[in-house]
Amino acid sequence: MMKLSEIKTIFQNELSELYSKSEIEELFSIFCESFLELNKIELRQNLDKELSENDSNKFLETISELKTGKPFQQILGETEFYGMKFFVNEHVLIPRPETEELLELAINKIQEKSKKNQVFNYGLREPQPDKQQPSTNNHQLKILDIGTGSGIIPIVLKKHFPEAEVSSIDISKDALEIAKKNAEFHKVEINFVNKDYLNEVFDSSQTDNEVYDIIISNPPYIGIEENIEIEDSVKGFEPNLALFSPTSDALIFYRKIAEDCKNHLSENGMVFLEINQKLGKETLELFLNFSESVLLKDISGNDRMIFARK
Numbered sequence: 001m002m003k004l005s006e007i008k009t010i011f012q013n014e015l016s017e018l019y020s021k022s023e024i025e026e027l028f029s030i031f032c033e034s035f036l037e038l039n040k041i042e043l044r045q046n047l048d049k050e051l052s053e054n055d056s057n058k059f060l061e062t063i064s065e066l067k068t069g070k071p072f073q074q075i076l077g078e079t080e081f082y083g084m085k086f087f088v089n090e091h092v093l094i095p096r097p098e099t100e101e102l103l104e105l106a107i108n109k110i111q112e113k114s115k116k117n118q119v120f121n122y123g124l125r126e127p128q129p130d131k132q133q134p135s136t137n138n139h140q141l142k143i144l145d146i147g148t149g150s151g152i153i154p155i156v157l158k159k160h161f162p163e164a165e166v167s168s169i170d171i172s173k174d175a176l177e178i179a180k181k182n183a184e185f186h187k188v189e190i191n192f193v194n195k196d197y198l199n200e201v202f203d204s205s206q207t208d209n210e211v212y213d214i215i216i217s218n219p220p221y222i223g224i225e226e227n228i229e230i231e232d233s234v235k236g237f238e239p240n241l242a243l244f245s246p247t248s249d250a251l252i253f254y255r256k257i258a259e260d261c262k263n264h265l266s267e268n269g270m271v272f273l274e275i276n277q278k279l280g281k282e283t284l285e286l287f288l289n290f291s292e293s294v295l296l297k298d299i300s301g302n303d304r305m306i307f308a309r310k
């Protein structure tokens with residue numbers, strides 16, 4: 001039988017080369033919450049608790065996994081994003097806080113627009129003649145998310161704009177499985193499409209079907225030459241497909257998005273993109289022919305988002 005305090009000591013000794021003391025404390029409390037349902041205060045009060053063999057083994061296995069550099073979210077199989085639970089595994093990027101900022105921006109801009117009632121109102125593309133009237137669905141707000149990964153972007157948007165028609169593309173079938181599981185968990189309907197966006201030719205004849213009011217994306221944006229600067233724990237455990245541009249052109253997705261906006265973004269439609277902090281100006285340049293285009297910083301002060309309005 002092992003005491004919780006002994007497990008804590010093993011955590012600290014075994015992981016000290018990989019993590020700082022405060023990170024180890026945090027990891028220990030995350031797994032105590034998950035395995036024993038103890039919050040931080042209860043944890044401090046229960047350090048003398050004797051663990052069952054099963055629980056001790058869970059902690060010891062976790063330590064071995066953490067020692068390989070595996071992200072704790074993958075060990076848990078889930079993470080929190082935008083205050084919601086999402087399943088993750090080795091096939092999807094672990095959602096980052098920068099993407100919460102992108103979503104916050106998008107949600108505010110869409111709501112702002114609906115309040116002004118200029119183009120659509122919570123899912124309506126035309127101004128509502130009578131605000132009391134429920135929406136009719138031929139004028140739904142249409143959202144396209146490119147490179148959906150775990151599905152965080154479409155799911156959070158659909159939760160905020162339940163009337164919207166939300167489509168998401170990803171090249172990875174494995175990622176889409178997790179995205180679908182997350183959509184089911186949150187009880188939202190998203191149209192998930194397994195496609196290579198870079199080779200996607202939109203059908204211009206079906207104009208109405210292929211014109212979106214919102215295009216949003218956090219595409220792979222690390223150039224091949226930046227590869228060496230990325231931490232091993234990221235490169236080793238998160239899918240390369242999610243991180244790296246397939247060519248030496250780190251802006252390949254952004255160029256295609258800017259081009260596709262010509263025919264497939266509605267008038268006054270908006271684009272929200274997470275970007276490579278080193279390529280802010282170059283990425284913004286692709287959207288300068290829009291009526292409004294702005295480069296925005298994240299909370300750490302790095303160039304991180306592009307907002308453009310057609």
Ligand SMILES: C[S@@+](CC[C@H](N)C(=O)[O-])C[C@H]1O[C@@H](n2cnc3c(N)ncnc32)[C@H](O)[C@@H]1O
Pocket residue numbers: 092093094095096099146147148149150151152153169170171172175195196197198199218219220221241242243
């Ligand atoms: C940086 S991840 C973003 C995932 C998620 N949207 C997020 O913000 O956490 C990029 C995603 O794009 C997908 N992807 C990569 N190449 C693609 C392509 N050619 N067409 C469509 N999706 C692609 C990857 O599978 C990955 O899920």
